Ligand SMILES: [Zn+2]
């Protein structure tokens with residue numbers, strides 16, 4: 565195959581979920597049908613890599629020093645939602661009308677990988693909790709083992725500061741069938757039952 | 761969402777098969793986990809758009825004036841395989857050991873869309889057939905209605921030049937089940953039957 569075409573196909577494979585076949589399809593599409601889109605893509609990738617860093621307050625991805633959410637005076641300072649990654653912030657914003665503040669850990673506690681409270685910058689989070697007048701800390705880390713460990717650690721931190729900690733609910737996903745639900749999820753769903 | 765991050769997400773949507781959700785996932789992946797890959801991608805897209813055009817002989821995509829296949833002295837000049845797009849060339853090369861020459865139409869005859877023999881540069885193909893000493897013209901256009909019309913037209917051209925024209929076989933795909941095969945395919949499979 566032509567070297568530059570092959571370079572493009574290989575470069576496209578750095579995208580998640582893109583194997584050899586779809587990289588080839590993408591390269592051909594860009595070259596045969598959308599060269600303007602290709603140029604725009606190259607510029608957007610360059611600009612993003614150059615300018616996007618982490619918010620100085622909440623650590624989500626932003627091209628500004630402080631992100632729009634942290635600057636927005638209309639958000640509720642009393643509720644702080646802790647998540648693992650910037651993608652979690654987007655997912656929550658897309659699915660809910662949550663209007664408090666966010667804090668992005670950019671990871672999770674994982675002692676085996678050498679990721680402790682310091683590596684996650686939890687001192688900064690504690691500082692934020694003290695200064696911002698937070699009344700509720702929503703623990704929205706993943707429901708993986710490490711996400712749970714992280715939530716547990718943060719709940720203790722909140723307790724020391726006299727702040728209420730809440731954990732996102734675990735249970736059967738919408739449209740899920742009990743018969744095909746794993747045991748851990750089913751146990752959570754049952755123990756977390758509510759009056760109907 | 762951050763404007764530059766949103767620009768990146770929107771730009772990624774120009775890729776085929778990439779909707780809003782996977783564009784978001786790709787953008788986050790590039791920014792959080794593979795900034796080097798992102799830079800490489802931007803460079804490869806720019807270089808490809810800048811340098812890749814069509815081969816002066818066969819019209820496939822290449823960054824050279826004439827592609828490697830056309831320059832290769834070891835390929836068989838007597839067999840010329842006509843396809844609709846550069847992707848077809850790649851697919852045939854990946855799946856077979858075909859070692860003749862290719863000709864890429866960059867389209868198909870489609871009178872309704874104003875695409876006739878002239879728009880497909882079929883005069884150039886005829887010129888090639890005369891000069892190259894082609895003995896077999898393999899009609900590897902798609903098995904769509906327009907691909908069939910194109911194959912029919914090319915077969916007549918070959919006939920006038922005293923060149924044998926062959927058409928790629930149509931039938932049940934490998935692993936396919938007769939019961940779930942459409943009528944047109946089944947008819948082709950039956951009429952194209954061979955001694956066993
Ligand atoms: Zn922020």
Ligand SMILES: [Zn+2]
Nearest residue numbers: 815818827830
């Ligand atoms: Zn060529």
